[in-house]
Amino acid sequence: MAASNAPRQRGAAPVSSGPTLTSQHAIDPPLAERRLCFVLGKGGVGKSTVSAALGIAYARQGHRTLLLEVAGRDRLSRLLDRADASTEPTVVGEGLYAATIDPEEATEEYLRGQLPVRAIADVLAGSKTFRTFTQAAPGLKEMVTLGKIWSYAVELRPDQEAPEWDRLVVDAPATGHAVALLETAANVREIAQGGPIHEQAERIREVISHPAATGIAVVARPDELPVSEALDAIDRLRAAELPVAAAILNCITPRRFSDEDVAALESARALVNGSERGAIDAALAESRRAAREARHARDLEGGGVPVIRLPLLARGAGRLAGLEELASAVTDGLSQRAGVA
Numbered sequence: 001m002a003a004s005n006a007p008r009q010r011g012a013a014p015v016s017s018g019p020t021l022t023s024q025h026a027i028d029p030p031l032a033e034r035r036l037c038f039v040l041g042k043g044g045v046g047k048s049t050v051s052a053a054l055g056i057a058y059a060r061q062g063h064r065t066l067l068l069e070v071a072g073r074d075r076l077s078r079l080l081d082r083a084d085a086s087t088e089p090t091v092v093g094e095g096l097y098a099a100t101i102d103p104e105e106a107t108e109e110y111l112r113g114q115l116p117v118r119a120i121a122d123v124l125a126g127s128k129t130f131r132t133f134t135q136a137a138p139g140l141k142e143m144v145t146l147g148k149i150w151s152y153a154v155e156l157r158p159d160q161e162a163p164e165w166d167r168l169v170v171d172a173p174a175t176g177h178a179v180a181l182l183e184t185a186a187n188v189r190e191i192a193q194g195g196p197i198h199e200q201a202e203r204i205r206e207v208i209s210h211p212a213a214t215g216i217a218v219v220a221r222p223d224e225l226p227v228s229e230a231l232d233a234i235d236r237l238r239a240a241e242l243p244v245a246a247a248i249l250n251c252i253t254p255r256r257f258s259d260e261d262v263a264a265l266e267s268a269r270a271l272v273n274g275s276e277r278g279a280i281d282a283a284l285a286e287s288r289r290a291a292r293e294a295r296h297a298r299d300l301e302g303g304g305v306p307v308i309r310l311p312l313l314a315r316g317a318g319r320l321a322g323l324e325e326l327a328s329a330v331t332d333g334l335s336q337r338a339g340v341a
């Protein structure tokens, strides 16, 4: 494995040159400067699409970037035209690599690493009891998954001089699961008072809660419910002292009509009938939609983190060309600072 949970080089890779040591949002570095980015959001909002676009954006800036997909639903792989969802980092573009984290496999690997005798580990791993245990142990799968992400983040190059990965983007599970995943390190640290598990959890917690190292991006669509859910997620993450760096408003309808256009359309509407009126109504409906989306964007800005806006791609985001376009839009929004609102 390229980055296993078994003992390996796990020196403290420099996480960032940023000066911030506490979570004072106004001086937190922008998302672009944080090495480890978690992309969160409700199912279907565009987490995988945004993760891929972010990865492409970082790789374009010359960062050696690793895209990590948790839970192996291989959406990311398909987006990037990868044949399979490999658990080994595989090159998917210039400076861009992708790997899948399979929580079951990672847990098995971790427990094998903890058991002293290989033969016993093999027998255990194949047994039903073992599976039942790994399913039932509270937080074990989450802890191992997080540990795996962390081990990629602190992995050093063979010369030990620099981190293996300049940027890591995690396509996280849907919000509730993802927040629970991120909270695991602090929880395990509390439960395991002292001892190696406590220490390991503390090392992981330090990295993922440090705003110079880690940035969480919460993705939403420009609608009332998704935006209010994203705001709730931001609050919950903040309450857990997890570093939210940006909100990403995905699928914004491009604004076609200016205020003057709308006024002209409204006056023209009174003068026409039939299909012409239908066309004007359609145009006005479109402009009302854009106005609603702008309102939702302002609401999201109330969350106190920079809002990165991504357009709705008319031809869909399921193609590489679409991702390249979104990557350019992401780049424009990336350097905004947290806490300016």
Ligand SMILES: Nc1ncnc2c1ncn2[C@@H]1O[C@H](COP(=O)(O)OP(=O)(O)O)[C@@H](O)[C@H]1O
Pocket (backbone or CB within 6 Å): 041, 042, 043, 044, 045, 046, 047, 048, 049, 050, 075, 250, 251, 252, 310, 311, 312, 313, 314, 315, 316, 317, 318, 326
């Ligand atoms: N900006 C966008 N423009 C057009 N289609 C998009 C955009 N972002 C996402 N999509 C589409 O929305 C669907 C859900 O996106 P996906 O990234 O799989 O969401 P998630 O990972 O959050 O479940 C996909 O069909 C994707 O192509």
Ligand SMILES: [Mg+2]
Pocket (backbone or CB within 6 Å): 047, 048, 049, 075, 171
């Ligand atoms: Mg997805």
